[in-house]
Amino acid sequence: MSDEQDVITGINAPVYLKYNFTAGAxxxxxxxxxxxxxxxxQRCPKxxxxxxPARGSCALCGVATEEDVQLSDKATVESFTIVSIPxxxxxxxxxxxxxxxxxxxxxxxxxxxxxxxxxxxxRIGQRVQGVWKPESEWDYSMNNIRYFKPIDEPDVPAExxxxxxxxxxxx
Amino acid sequence: xxxxxxxxxxxxxxxxxxxxxxxxxxxxxxxxxxxxxxAELTWDDIDAVIIGKAPDMxxxxxxxxxxxxxxxxxxxxxxxxxxxxxxxxGSTALVAASHVQSGTFKxxxxxxxxxxxxxxxxxxxxxxxxxxxxxxxxxxGYFAPIIREYMRRSKAPYDVGIKVAVxxxxxxxxxxxxxxxxxxITMKEVEESFMLWDPIRFLESCPSSDGxxxxxxxxxxxxxxxxxxxxxxxxxxxxxxxxxxAGREQVNPQAGRDCAADVYKQAGITDPRKDLDCAEVxxxxxxxxxxxxxxxxxxxxGEGWKLTMEGATxxxxxxxxxxxxSGGVLSSNPIGAxxxxxxxxxxxxxxxDAGAHQVEGAKLALGxxxxxxxxxxxxxxxxxxxx
Numbered sequence: 262m263s264d265e266q267d268v269i270t271g272i273n274a275p276v277y278l279k280y281n282f283t284a285g286a287x288x289x290x291x292x293x294x295x296x297x298x299x300x301x302x303q304r305c306p307k308x309x310x311x312x313x314p315a316r317g318s319c320a321l322c323g324v325a326t327e328e329d330v331q332l333s334d335k336a337t338v339e340s341f342t343i344v345s346i347p348x349x350x351x352x353x354x355x356x357x358x359x360x361x362x363x364x365x366x367x368x369x370x371x372x373x374x375x376x377x378x379x380x381x382x383x384r385i386g387q388r389v390q391g392v393w394k395p396e397s398e399w400d401y402s403m404n405n406i407r408y409f410k411p412i413d414e415p416d417v418p419a420e421x422x423x424x425x426x427x428x429x430x431x432x
Numbered sequence: 433x434x435x436x437x438x439x440x441x442x443x444x445x446x447x448x449x450x451x452x453x454x455x456x457x458x459x460x461x462x463x464x465x466x467x468x469x470x471a472e473l474t475w476d477d478i479d480a481v482i483i484g485k486a487p488d489m490x491x492x493x494x495x496x497x498x499x500x501x502x503x504x505x506x507x508x509x510x511x512x513x514x515x516x517x518x519x520x521x522g523s524t525a526l527v528a529a530s531h532v533q534s535g536t537f538k539x540x541x542x543x544x545x546x547x548x549x550x551x552x553x554x555x556x557x558x559x560x561x562x563x564x565x566x567x568x569x570x571x572x573g574y575f576a577p578i579i580r581e582y583m584r585r586s587k588a589p590y591d592v593g594i595k596v597a598v599x600x601x602x603x604x605x606x607x608x609x610x611x612x613x614x615x616x617i618t619m620k621e622v623e624e625s626f627m628l629w630d631p632i633r634f635l636e637s638c639p640s641s642d643g644x645x646x647x648x649x650x651x652x653x654x655x656x657x658x659x660x661x662x663x664x665x666x667x668x669x670x671x672x673x674x675x676x677x678a679g680r681e682q683v684n685p686q687a688g689r690d691c692a693a694d695v696y697k698q699a700g701i702t703d704p705r706k707d708l709d710c711a712e713v714x715x716x717x718x719x720x721x722x723x724x725x726x727x728x729x730x731x732x733x734g735e736g737w738k739l740t741m742e743g744a745t746x747x748x749x750x751x752x753x754x755x756x757x758s759g760g761v762l763s764s765n766p767i768g769a770x771x772x773x774x775x776x777x778x779x780x781x782x783x784x785d786a787g788a789h790q791v792e793g794a795k796l797a798l799g800x801x802x803x804x805x806x807x808x809x810x811x812x813x814x815x816x817x818x819x
Contacts, residue, residue, distance in 0.1 A: 270452035271550075276492040282562040291563065310678030314563045320677035340577030343630035344569045349555040351566050359567045361577050368678035373565050385584055403565045419584065423679070 287317030290329065292401040298393065300332040302367050310368040314403075334391035335429050336362040336409060337417045339370045343380050358383050362409060366427030373403070377410035386416035388430065434533035436818060438655035438662035439779040441471025441648035447611035447764035450549040451642040456496060457503035463644035464504055464543050471648040472659045475505035478648070479537035484514040484524025484544040485768030486803075489556035491547055504543065516672070518571075518714070520544060521645065521771025522801030522810030526668050528649050529812070533665070538651050545644035546766035553640065553767060569629060572637060572717065574805060576629040579719040582683045583631065588722060588737035596718035597622045597636045597762060599746045604759020606747070606788040611641045611764040636718040636762075643766035645773045652818075663779035666796070667698030667813040675805040682806065688727040691809040696729070699796070699813035705730045705744075708813070709794040710754045710781050712774035714801045716761045721745065725755075728800065747789065757781070757789040771801025775812055782816045 284292060287303060291314040294301040302313035303326035310319060311330050318325050341360035347353070358380055361370040375383060377392070389409040399405045415432030417425065443466025445451070451459055460483075468474060481504050488494045497513040504511070514524040521544040528542035546553075553570070560566035568574070582588075601617045604610035617635075625635035655662040671691035673680070692704070701707040713728070715721045725736030725745070730753060743749030747757050756762070758777040761770050778799035780786040786794075795816045802809050 274492070276489075276551075278489075284562070288563050305678070308678070312678065320674035321679065340581045342569070342573055342576035342580070342632075343627070344573055345627055345629070346569070348567065348569050348573075349552070349558045350560065351558075353567075359569060359573060359577075369676060371564065372567050374567060385581070403563065406565075 285317060287315040287326065291315055295403065295405060296399050296401050298396065298399060298405065300334055300364060302330045302332050302364070304328045304330050311366060312369055313364055313367045313371065330366060330427065332367055333365040333427055333429055334406070335412065336364045336389050337422050337425065337430070338375070338383065338385055338387040338389060339363050339422050340385055341375065341383055356380060360389070360409065362389065363423045365425050365429045368423050370423070373406065374408040375410070376408040384416070386419055386422060388412050388414035388416065435535055436652040436664065437529050437532040437649055438652070438664045439647050439776070439814065440650045440655050440658040440660070440662050441467040441473065442776045442780060443467030443470055443646045444609050444773065444776065445643045446609050447641045447643040447766060449611070449640065449642065451547065452549070456491065456493065456545070456547050456550070457500055459547055459642065460500060460543055460545050460644045461503045463545070463646040464541055467541065467646035467648050470660065473648060477539060478505065478509070478541045480510040480512070480531060480540045481506050482512050482514065482524055482528040482531065482540055482542040484520040484772065486517060486520055486546055487556055489551065490553045490767060491550040493550070504541070516803050516808040516810065518716070518767060518803030519771050519801040519808040519810045520803060521769050521773065522775055522799065523670055523771070523808070525647060525772050525775045526670055526810055526812060528647070529665050529668055532649050532651050539654055540649050541646060542649060542772070543644060543646035544769040544772040546768040547642045548640040548766060549642050572629040572632050575717055576632050578682045578806070579717065580631055582719060582723050585683065586722070586734045586737055589741070591619065591623070592722055592737040592740055593631070593636045593718035594619050594622045596715065596721040596740055599748070600715070600718070600756050600760045600762040602748050603757050603789055604763030607758045607763070609764070610759035611639050612759070632717050638716040638761045638765035641764050641766040643764065643769050645769045645776050647772070647776055647779070660785070661783045661816065663782045663814040663816070664818050665812060666815045666819070667695040669694035669698070669811050671809045673807050675807050683723060684727050684733065685806050687807060688802065688809045691811050692728045695811045695813055699815070701813065704728060704798070705753050708753065708796050708798050710757055710791040711798040711800065712758060712760070712777040713755055713798070714761055714771060714774055715756060716765060718762060721755060724800070747791065754791050757786065757791060771803070771810060774801055775799035778812070779814045782814050784816070
């Protein structure tokens, strides 16, 4: 028998995590409408800002949001990054463009994928629109929109991003 | 009015990719023990222990404080854990300081850590959310669009971030504890490094480190008797704001500006660039130096990059307000400890104990940390004198 012991510098001990998401009133409304192909936001009764996805309150004013506002699937690029490394748990192949997008009629950005575009031509203020999955595949998920793609509309000046009406941008 | 308190001992581990020779407990104990040695104290001299780290999933060890009590000499003593995401090292130091400033305890040990090699922080920061697409690409993916917006607004030259990346690594080469040791780094090398999250290159990003940092904080009576010069705590401030709200200023967050104004007021600072001798500021991606130069009032809005390009923040270029002389987060990033390292390095400067990265004659220094979606801020000002 050897007196020498192995030096243990690490053993593999995986941690798995699954959780149930209790959506609450406002996100439930958002997800329910999303399953029908509708992007629904909510307006703050105090500052009039429209939130999407609505979380039930305006974090700036500290008041509940109750008025639903149906939004367009057209959006403006607020900013973006071109990602060259994989996202853990997502099979998407790099490089890909993740954009902070402000849907027409809303005042806050959400992140989504930008595709059908030249990565080098993506820019702040660019106009884009959602490309939806077939209706039969719609679920309670933002993945109902596969990605956003550029559309032939003039760029929105930076100072107007996040301030467009639901009817959109005429240039 | 709060009582006076001071840093009387500092201990840090050597920062590196993997510390396979010690457990998490061993890592913390090493930093804590060094801080006690520096203060010429023993565990018996400590009234309470305040510990901090970033999210548990960064190591996959849930509630590590539960198993660290004995390793940190807390049997029969109060122990408290703090969490404020990436700023936690800073806010942990402030919670520790407040327990002394309030008179609750005479002398506390505070320690913060991360052992990134035990799990995958990018994975931990990239969880799918049920109301969004699964495109969270770690911290770099989150901050890259904000940096791009800063570049658009400020019209800064493209190589400002490259210059910061070089400058902080040259500073790091003076600090034997720094993880990255790159004394020969060049602008070209940074520019040609892999573009991870455009516009952030590999060498414009912080490394993943294992490490811990600890401090002993004592009240005025005990600090007056300390064997080495104390770093007097002249101002403390924390602020937070929500990650998302309509119209939120993400490039130049209000919470950061308010936090800086508060800490400067306490320390009697009216012009931070002139009044402070140096600063240790949380810059995990190089472009955050010019952005925080503006947020913290060292430069007018849109002009932070000019200080960087002039060499004002560089020790090697003889700048008037050196930032991150230790090498900063860009040279070492044990996430939960990174904020405390900023606070401790500010204290080392005013104690005149910063070795080869000492700013000569430093009397007043800022320590800064931020975390979450640039929504938690923690700052302190430390001085060689009491007032």
